[in-house]
Amino acid sequence: MSFEMPKEKWRGAVNQVKIGATAAEGGTRSSTVTVGGEATLPFLDFEGDTPNRPVIAFEVLDLAPTDWPEPLVEAYGDVFGDPAAWAQKCVEQYEADLICLRLQSAHPDRGDSSPAQCAETVKKVLQAVGVPLIIWGCGDNEKDNNLWPEVSQAAARERCCLGSAVQDNYKTISACAMADGHVVITEAPLDINIQKQVNILVTEMGVKPEDIIMYQVTGALGYGVEYAYTIMERTRLAALGGDKMLSMPMLAIVGSEAWRAKEARLPEEESPQWGRRYDRAILWEAMTAELFLHAGTDILVMWHPEAARLVKESVLSYSAASTESE
Amino acid sequence: MALTAIEIYKLLPQTNCRECGFPTCLAFAMQLAQKKASLDKCPYVSEDAKAALEGSAAPPINLVTIGVGDKALKIGNETVLFRHEETFHHPCGLAVLVPSDLDEASLKQKATRLSELQFDRVGMIVGVDLIALQHVPGSDFRAAATAVAQASNLPLILISDDPAAMAAAASAVADKRPLLYAATAGNFDEMVKIAKEHGLPLAVRSEGIANIADLAAKATAAGVSEIVLDTAPKTPKDMLLHQTAIRRAALLKKNRQVGHPTIVFAVGDTPAAKALNASVAIAKYAGIVVIDFDDPALVLPLVTARLNIYTDPEKPIQVQPGVYAVGAATEESPVLVTTNFSLTYFTVEGDVSASKIPSWIVVVDTKGTSVLTAWAAEEFTAETITKAVNDYDVAGRVKHRTLIIPGGVAVLSGKLEDLSGWKVLVGPRESAGIPAFLKSLPKLAA
Ligand code: SF4
Numbered sequence: 018m019s020f021e022m023p024k025e026k027w028r029g030a031v032n033q034v035k036i037g038a039t040a041a042e043g044g045t046r047s048s049t050v051t052v053g054g055e056a057t058l059p060f061l062d063f064e065g066d067t068p069n070r071p072v073i074a075f076e077v078l079d080l081a082p083t084d085w086p087e088p089l090v091e092a093y094g095d096v097f098g099d100p101a102a103w104a105q106k107c108v109e110q111y112e113a114d115l116i117c118l119r120l121q122s123a124h125p126d127r128g129d130s131s132p133a134q135c136a137e138t139v140k141k142v143l144q145a146v147g148v149p150l151i152i153w154g155c156g157d158n159e160k161d162n163n164l165w166p167e168v169s170q171a172a173a174r175e176r177c178c179l180g181s182a183v184q185d186n187y188k189t190i191s192a193c194a195m196a197d198g199h200v201v202i203t204e205a206p207l208d209i210n211i212q213k214q215v216n217i218l219v220t221e222m223g224v225k226p227e228d229i230i231m232y233q234v235t236g237a238l239g240y241g242v243e244y245a246y247t248i249m250e251r252t253r254l255a256a257l258g259g260d261k262m263l264s265m266p267m268l269a270i271v272g273s274e275a276w277r278a279k280e281a282r283l284p285e286e287e288s289p290q291w292g293r294r295y296d297r298a299i300l301w302e303a304m305t306a307e308l309f310l311h312a313g314t315d316i317l318v319m320w321h322p323e324a325a326r327l328v329k330e331s332v333l334s335y336s337a338a339s340t341e342s343e
Numbered sequence: 344m345a346l347t348a349i350e351i352y353k354l355l356p357q358t359n360c361r362e363c364g365f366p367t368c369l370a371f372a373m374q375l376a377q378k379k380a381s382l383d384k385c386p387y388v389s390e391d392a393k394a395a396l397e398g399s400a401a402p403p404i405n406l407v408t409i410g411v412g413d414k415a416l417k418i419g420n421e422t423v424l425f426r427h428e429e430t431f432h433h434p435c436g437l438a439v440l441v442p443s444d445l446d447e448a449s450l451k452q453k454a455t456r457l458s459e460l461q462f463d464r465v466g467m468i469v470g471v472d473l474i475a476l477q478h479v480p481g482s483d484f485r486a487a488a489t490a491v492a493q494a495s496n497l498p499l500i501l502i503s504d505d506p507a508a509m510a511a512a513a514s515a516v517a518d519k520r521p522l523l524y525a526a527t528a529g530n531f532d533e534m535v536k537i538a539k540e541h542g543l544p545l546a547v548r549s550e551g552i553a554n555i556a557d558l559a560a561k562a563t564a565a566g567v568s569e570i571v572l573d574t575a576p577k578t579p580k581d582m583l584l585h586q587t588a589i590r591r592a593a594l595l596k597k598n599r600q601v602g603h604p605t606i607v608f609a610v611g612d613t614p615a616a617k618a619l620n621a622s623v624a625i626a627k628y629a630g631i632v633v634i635d636f637d638d639p640a641l642v643l644p645l646v647t648a649r650l651n652i653y654t655d656p657e658k659p660i661q662v663q664p665g666v667y668a669v670g671a672a673t674e675e676s677p678v679l680v681t682t683n684f685s686l687t688y689f690t691v692e693g694d695v696s697a698s699k700i701p702s703w704i705v706v707v708d709t710k711g712t713s714v715l716t717a718w719a720a721e722e723f724t725a726e727t728i729t730k731a732v733n734d735y736d737v738a739g740r741v742k743h744r745t746l747i748i749p750g751g752v753a754v755l756s757g758k759l760e761d762l763s764g765w766k767v768l769v770g771p772r773e774s775a776g777i778p779a780f781l782k783s784l785p786k787l788a789a
Pocket of ligand 1: 358363365366
């Protein structure tokens with residue numbers, strides 16, 4: 018008797034969200050990305066649809082990082098301080114699916130650049146690359162609320178993802194996204210109930226569920242990865258169970274988290290017992306991402322091109338058909 | 344799966360003879376269902392009923408023990424598909440392949456190296472769990488097994504499809520309780536015989552998933568009690584599907600034939616790709632993951648992933664309370680106080696480390712709760728902080744007498760100064776503010 022694959026019958030599915038808009042759609046992107054749509058757990062395509070593969074967004078900072086470890090400086094040092102060139106390098110050299118632009122310079126403690134300056138940066142990056150954009154504010158609520166009208170307007174009709182809407186600050190970003198045709202990223206502090214609450218608040222303002230991506234503050238391998246892993250797994254199960262307010266695709270911030278870990282940061286001289294720093298740092302980021310893939314993440318925001326390449330290959334191998342016919 | 348009282352009642356004689364000490368068979372059944380009575384109190388229960396009841400009490404995935412002593416690895420007895428439903432109970436074993444055709448000195452050196460491939464994660468020692476000795480035809484498998492067993496107390500997996508080689512090696516190290524790998528359709532009877540002769544756990548391997556249940560059932564029928572399953576997936580995708588299918592069948596379909604832990608040989612084109620696939624196997628139900636590299640740069644992420652995935656979601660990882668140096672801390676370095684919730688500690692440690700200012704961190708035992716939770720629960724108070732500062736002899740490490748406490752518990756300052764006799768500085772509310780705070784900190788007076 019042959020062993021039968023036990024199948025689950027799921028009631029719901031993850032929403033499908035399209036990011037980016039081509040000229041025909043009112044934008045200027047040369048390519049778009051569609052995420053979500055899964056009607057099963059990650060990669061279990063024998064029991065439900067998995068129409069879109071998870072994608073990798075390369076993070077680009079509008080400020081030159083001052084404290085990045087050597088492997089990252091080697092990859093991006095020549096484009097630090099020039100976000101457009103940085104984004105271009107990610108797309109042309111490292112085959113980024115998307116660019117995640119972080120407007121760090123707007124933070125009052127980090128230069129306090131004006132909304133007009135940020136809008137200008139966004140425009141330059143949009144001109145430099147054809148892939149869709151994720152645009153992240155500086156994290157200071159008040160400043161971000163000043164930023165969004167102009168920044169969102171500068172990218173109008175490009176269908177970018179704007180991040181992030183949080184429980185006590187979601188109105189401006191949602192209003193801007195609706196006005197200019199963007200997707201909203203809702204954020205929660207590793208709490209599934211708060212995530213749902215933010216989604217409800219944002220949709221009550223009129224944002225359509227298909228225009229939302231969810232983000233739970235992420236932890237890295239060795240530093241809370243298990244919390245994020247399980248929150249994402251529970252969120253995917255909720256979506257498959259039919260909970261419409263938890264059915265949005267998920268995004269994870271991997272690069273900045275993984276490279277905070279001392280296992281990725283400490284050079285060999287300070288940690289000879291841990292082997293080559295380059296190898297362990299790359300794997301630290303890649304393995305953090307890999308675990309999130311298998312918990313249900315749709316968009317991975319990553320830093321190092323080699324870590325991203327490894328994960329992209331992995332996505333392909335888990336998306337491939339089984340070698341055994343059922 | 345456990346039976347309900349009604350299901351048990353149906354298996355009892357239903358004569359209400361009271362000899363069990365309960366007024367009715369149903370009352371007895373209710374006690375049985377709650378595991379408050381034992382079945383042997385009823386003298387009239389049939390053999391069939393006994394078997395059914397005992398079977399129902401057995402775990403859906405058998406426990407397998409490999410090795411002896413405090414390094415013995417126990418795998419199996421898992422009860423859920425997802426961590427949050429309960430927890431994953433028996434951390435997956437990480438095994439490293441060693442070929443048997445090395446000379447004796449190299450084998451011993453390699454075995455010693457693997458035993459020593461350990462990492463300290465704030466008081467928790469994690470490392471490689473097993474040595475997977477792979478028989479290379481033409482080499483003396485028995486001598487190799489003996490050499491490895493002498494050099495290391497890590498449990499062994501003996502890998503050979505050749506029953507003669509396996510019999511020789513197994514008899515040499517049987518007292519170390521190795522896992523025999525593997526019985527296949529081709530060598531089945533002979534491998535089963537070796538496992539039974541020494542009472543050892545046996546892996547069964549089918550090519551693909553279709554025949555695994557039959558092969559495992561045959562091994563059970565032949566009298567092997569501890570079985571490990573290998574479906575020999577050729578690709579990462581097959582691995583994920585096989586692992587999911589077996590765990591689901593055992594738990595959801597109550598398929599006892601596949602109610603055994605699994606072993607996965609990590610596939611991939613490069614060591615890094617293998618490591619990534621090994622991390623997926625750890626998350627997706629493998630009992631043992633075998634890798635063919637021992638580079639610490641690749642092993643450290645894997646043992647960390649295993650530690651994380653097998654953390655009980657109800658009991659967050661705690662850091663051993665104590666005082667820790669970050670960087671080359673001296674008697675003039677600042678002293679920060681925090682709780683022993685691992686995430687809190689790691690965040691603080693990361694930010695202190697990022698400041699590049701060597702410091703001491705005093706970790707107070709708050710039963711694994713974060714700063715504000717611990718404060719609310721009165722685990723993080725002037726009293727507990729004072730006790731920690733005294734117990735861990737912080738005064739013996741620094742000349743100054745200044746403590747830095749998290750901004751969120753600024754209210755503790757006054758009382759803490761009175762109780763401890765130390766000056767108290769209020770640090771930032773968020774850990775991210777630590778680098779800026781430390782950099783602007785004036786030199787602490789002795
Ligand atoms: S001894 Fe057995 S038959 Fe008699 S009452 Fe108890 S359970 Fe029923």
